[in-house]
Amino acid sequence: MVETVPTATNSPNVQLHQVGKPLIRTDAPNKAYGNTLYAGDLMMPGMLYAKVFRADRPSALIVKVDTARARALEGVRCVLTAWDLPDRLVVTDIPGQTGGKTKNTAQPILAKERVRFFNEPIALIAADSEEIAASARDLIEVEYAPFPGVFDRAEALTAGAPLVDGDANVVAAYKIRKGDTERGFEEADLVIENSFRTQVQEQAFLEPEAGLAWMDDKNVLNIKVSTQVVEHFRAIADALGIPHNRVHIEAMYVGGGFGGKEGLTIEMMLALLAYNTRKPVRLVLTREESFVNHGNRHPFTLHYRSGVKKDGRITAMEVRLIADSGAYSKLSPYVLLYATVGAPGPYKVDNLKVDSVVAATNNLSTCAFRGFGTMQACVAYEGQMDEIAKSLGLTPLEVRQKNFIHTGDKNATGQKIESAVWSEQCAIQALEALGERAKGNDVVKIGRGLACYQQSYGRIRWFKDSSEAWVGIEVDGTVIVRCAVTDIGAGQSSSLAQIAAEVLGVPMEKVVTYFGDCTLNPLAGTSSASRALYMTGNATKMAATKVRDNLLEWAGRHFQVPPDDLQLVEFRVTAISDPARSMPIDELARRCAADGVHRHHLAMFKAPTSEGLDPETGQGEVFPDFTYGAHACEVAVDTETGEVTVLKSVGAHDVGQSLNPQSVAGQIEGSALMGQGFALCEEIIQRNGVLVTPSFSEYLIPTSEDVPETKAIILESRSGLGPFGSKGMGEPAFAPVAASIANAVADAIGVRIFELPITSEKVINALARKASGQVKMH
Amino acid sequence: METSKAIKLKVNGKQLELLAAPNSTLLEILRNNGHVEVKCGCEKGDCGACAVILDGEAVDSCLTLAWIADGSEVQTVKGIGTEATPHPLQTAFIEEGSVQCGYCIPGIIVAAKVLLDENPDPTDSDIRVALSGNLCRCTGYTRIFSAIHKAAQVMREGAQKNG
Numbered sequence: 001m002v003e004t005v006p007t008a009t010n011s012p013n014v015q016l017h018q019v020g021k022p023l024i025r026t027d028a029p030n031k032a033y034g035n036t037l038y039a040g041d042l043m044m045p046g047m048l049y050a051k052v053f054r055a056d057r058p059s060a061l062i063v064k065v066d067t068a069r070a071r072a073l074e075g076v077r078c079v080l081t082a083w084d085l086p087d088r089l090v091v092t093d094i095p096g097q098t099g100g101k102t103k104n105t106a107q108p109i110l111a112k113e114r115v116r117f118f119n120e121p122i123a124l125i126a127a128d129s130e131e132i133a134a135s136a137r138d139l140i141e142v143e144y145a146p147f148p149g150v151f152d153r154a155e156a157l158t159a160g161a162p163l164v165d166g167d168a169n170v171v172a173a174y175k176i177r178k179g180d181t182e183r184g185f186e187e188a189d190l191v192i193e194n195s196f197r198t199q200v201q202e203q204a205f206l207e208p209e210a211g212l213a214w215m216d217d218k219n220v221l222n223i224k225v226s227t228q229v230v231e232h233f234r235a236i237a238d239a240l241g242i243p244h245n246r247v248h249i250e251a252m253y254v255g256g257g258f259g260g261k262e263g264l265t266i267e268m269m270l271a272l273l274a275y276n277t278r279k280p281v282r283l284v285l286t287r288e289e290s291f292v293n294h295g296n297r298h299p300f301t302l303h304y305r306s307g308v309k310k311d312g313r314i315t316a317m318e319v320r321l322i323a324d325s326g327a328y329s330k331l332s333p334y335v336l337l338y339a340t341v342g343a344p345g346p347y348k349v350d351n352l353k354v355d356s357v358v359a360a361t362n363n364l365s366t367c368a369f370r371g372f373g374t375m376q377a378c379v380a381y382e383g384q385m386d387e388i389a390k391s392l393g394l395t396p397l398e399v400r401q402k403n404f405i406h407t408g409d410k411n412a413t414g415q416k417i418e419s420a421v422w423s424e425q426c427a428i429q430a431l432e433a434l435g436e437r438a439k440g441n442d443v444v445k446i447g448r449g450l451a452c453y454q455q456s457y458g459r460i461r462w463f464k465d466s467s468e469a470w471v472g473i474e475v476d477g478t479v480i481v482r483c484a485v486t487d488i489g490a491g492q493s494s495s496l497a498q499i500a501a502e503v504l505g506v507p508m509e510k511v512v513t514y515f516g517d518c519t520l521n522p523l524a525g526t527s528s529a530s531r532a533l534y535m536t537g538n539a540t541k542m543a544a545t546k547v548r549d550n551l552l553e554w555a556g557r558h559f560q561v562p563p564d565d566l567q568l569v570e571f572r573v574t575a576i577s578d579p580a581r582s583m584p585i586d587e588l589a590r591r592c593a594a595d596g597v598h599r600h601h602l603a604m605f606k607a608p609t610s611e612g613l614d615p616e617t618g619q620g621e622v623f624p625d626f627t628y629g630a631h632a633c634e635v636a637v638d639t640e641t642g643e644v645t646v647l648k649s650v651g652a653h654d655v656g657q658s659l660n661p662q663s664v665a666g667q668i669e670g671s672a673l674m675g676q677g678f679a680l681c682e683e684i685i686q687r688n689g690v691l692v693t694p695s696f697s698e699y700l701i702p703t704s705e706d707v708p709e710t711k712a713i714i715l716e717s718r719s720g721l722g723p724f725g726s727k728g729m730g731e732p733a734f735a736p737v738a739a740s741i742a743n744a745v746a747d748a749i750g751v752r753i754f755e756l757p758i759t760s761e762k763v764i765n766a767l768a769r770k771a772s773g774q775v776k777m778h
Numbered sequence: 779m780e781t782s783k784a785i786k787l788k789v790n791g792k793q794l795e796l797l798a799a800p801n802s803t804l805l806e807i808l809r810n811n812g813h814v815e816v817k818c819g820c821e822k823g824d825c826g827a828c829a830v831i832l833d834g835e836a837v838d839s840c841l842t843l844a845w846i847a848d849g850s851e852v853q854t855v856k857g858i859g860t861e862a863t864p865h866p867l868q869t870a871f872i873e874e875g876s877v878q879c880g881y882c883i884p885g886i887i888v889a890a891k892v893l894l895d896e897n898p899d900p901t902d903s904d905i906r907v908a909l910s911g912n913l914c915r916c917t918g919y920t921r922i923f924s925a926i927h928k929a930a931q932v933m934r935e936g937a938q939k940n941g
Contacts, residue, residue: 024875025877028877028880031877031880031883032868032872032880032883034815034854034883035856036880037814038817041809204913204915206825206879206882207819208818208819253880256878256915256916286820287820287822287825488879489878489881489916490878666878666917669920669921696820696825697822703910703913704910704914705906707919
């Protein structure tokens with residue numbers, strides 16, 4: 001059913017003992033036994049229970065908030081509104097870093113004069129029980145006055161549209177000007193122009209936002225929470241007006257994030273209630289609250305105009321992108337930047353013009369979600385590639401082969417690609433793995449789709465990203481890794497244990513990773529942007545290597561051999577030239593300790609930086625590096641019902657070096673199904689800003705019955721910037737999936753559906769358009 | 779409104795008397811009494827994170843009123859196996875890399891246990907149907923399916939040896 005093919009090609013002669021092996025993840029056993037505690041499982045003596053009162057409409061003026069009856073209810077300990085928190089704003093610029101305030105990035109913690117989106121929080125309640133808190137919430141009354149809202153991103157950008165905040169609804173805009181598009185289109189034999197639309201997708205992590213906060217006996221505000229970013233302690237301290245060193249956030253094992261727990265989740269609400277009551281406070285969101293609490297995937301309109309020669313070479317490309325940020329910008333400027341830079345895909349386009357804009361509306365917020373703008377662009381540029389291939393009578397692979405970017409080429413913003421670009425190998429392997437084509441019939445049509453991509457890993461260069469980790473070895477030979485990275489389910493902490501084990505020659509079970517604690521561990525930055533392994537893995541490897549150097553220096557003196565003649569393998573230090581000179585690592589550590597050798601080290605890894613883009617041309621270095629790969633699939637489309645069934649789904653990716661092939665395959669397989677949901681069934685629907693898909697009953701994600709034959713193909717160029725040459729994989733595996741399915745459906749029925757998700761209704765309508773001859777023919 | 783009453787539940791082999799209001803769900807009283815291995819994902823029977831075995835049947839504990847469970851026997855993931863005495867399903871989930879964030883796993887192991895109790899040699903299709911009430915967002919289910927096949931095989935071989 002599942003086949004993983006680790007393909008070590010172009011491997012330098014590196015002997016790895018623990019990296020690259022399908023080891024059991026350190027977190028897996030306790031999760032399987034039900035022992036793992038998540039943030040919502042925590043309780044403290046005397047704790048209070050919190051509830052959030054939210055607006056019942058997307059756009060209104062707030063005339064009055066009456067909390068008197070709620071406050072009077074027995075057992076209610078605290079009710080907070082914006083009037084209790086004068087001018088308190090949350091600035092979301094760069095999560096985890098102290099960024100400056102840019103347009104619309106300051107969001108009120110609680111709505112005051114105005115409601116700008118459906119279910120915006122207005123009041124917080126803490127009470128002796130969950131039931132009392134809920135009753136108090138029902139007693140809060142708000143008097144609203146009408147205020148016009150805007151719910152369409154294009155309309156929001158027109159003159160006279162209601163303003164969401166400030167003096168314009170433009171949250172951010174970018175442009176890329178490269179080469180001469182006019183000349184490029186003149187040289188073209190064929191010009192193909194299409195508009196694509198993508199929808200709002202919900203992260204749908206299984207664990208709703210949850211946490212527990214309390215003031216301790218050091219007057220420190222402690223928050224244990226489900227989050228991707230412990231560095232939010234700074235935003236919380238600033239909002240409360242207390243010093244940064246008095247907020248201590250600990251991320252528990254997170255029950256899924258996918259970007260939805262990158263912004264503040266509920267830690268600010270917990271902080272305010274615990275700080276004001278001086279009691280432990282617990283808040284666990286319901287599924288319905290979770291849907292409105294975090295920003296979802298940005299919906300995009302993507303207009304592409306491509307000029308090509310008869311042989312398939314792209315001579316020019318013009319792209320216009322419009323995205324919807326919802327009421328507050330959150331990370332919208334960056335999501336748009338990713339889409340803008342990623343607009344041409346993994347292709348060399350010398351004459352390129354991109355104009356992009358993200359608009360504020362009164363829709364639900366959008367923010368970070370796996371793929372972060374890049375995957376939306378992929379739906380469009382890969383749709384264009386197939387339309388070009390169809391028009392020119394080329395295969396989808398042939399047209400891509402004419403245009404792939406290669407190592408040493410410059411990408412859309414003029415950044416030279418230094419690492420391996422194995423798009424072609426990945427595409428060929430993914431297509432081959434589809435095997436024999438299924439047989440269709442008059443009703444059921446079979447189609448195949450391919451999609452390639454370019455997805456960055458690591459944060460934007462001008463964020464000047466860094467990560468720290470501390471590694472130490474105890475005198476019994478056990479190893480401690482301390483790193484504040486959050487573990488959101490992809491095996492972040494386990495990977496660090498594996499790296500330390502590899503470098504120090506101890507079995508993985510001898511390593512404990514202390515993670516997710518912003519005070520007691522060195523700060524590592526966010527688990528986002530496919531950066532966790534790249535950044536924290538490098539920091540851990542650096543720290544472990546320094547400890548190793550210290551141990552080997554002592555051992556070299558002891559055994560009277562040069563340190564580079566020594567190896568640390570299988571819990572022993574041994575001289576390669578004379579294996580009789582050897583001792584177990586616990587003895588080595590003990591004797592080093594007795595001699596005062598430093599057995600621990602704090603290391604900082606710094607990502608490559610740049611100073612930003614030229615605002616007129618969009619040229620400059622944006623990301624540290626990129627991952628390349630392909631996804632191929634086969635679908636069956638029932639032309640009577642419009643139902644699309646994915647039969648086979650294959651992801652083939654150059655991951656640089658897989659640390660744990662099982663985990664890498666897990667990312668690819670999970671991405672295949674999440675991407676399938678985006679392609680076929682998932683859509684957050686709002687009517688004039690009001691959510692009409694508020695739970696898993698209305699918002700459908702793929703289930704066990706929708707799983708196709710799934711295959712993960714891992715290629716290893718060892719050319720990445722991560723530890724041992726690895727590249728980021730959390731987002732790349734997801735980036736091409738939906739595009740490949742959309743392409744497969746078009747292949748099956750001979751007509752393209754330009755708007756995701758591809759529901760049965762859209763298939764039937766497209767077939768009707770085709771039958772009536774309304775389909776544009778090239 | 780009627781007041782709370784004590785209900786009798788045998789949870790993972792241990793007889794308990796727990797106070798439950800008429801509108802309390804089995805999920806609430808289990809979690810409020812320390813059984814936080816039973817996860818809450820939606821409270822309306824969509825996600826299966828709260829699945830437990832109630833008198834041999836896999837149920838969503840969020841949809842089961844506590845009073846209805848009075849006198850019943852409940853098994854959670856912790857009752858199915860522990861680190862000292864792991865169930866073959868748990869061992870297979872660990873070895874196959876079937877666990878990512880892990881939040882759905884307690885419910886999925888419950889659903890899989892009931893399946894294997896009834897059907898020691900399930901087909902792919904049997905497994906898909908048995909898990910259709912359990913959402914997992916991380917894994918794409920593929921490694922969950924392979925772990926269930928593996929556990930089933932281990933259990934069949936064990937049964938043959940013992941039989």
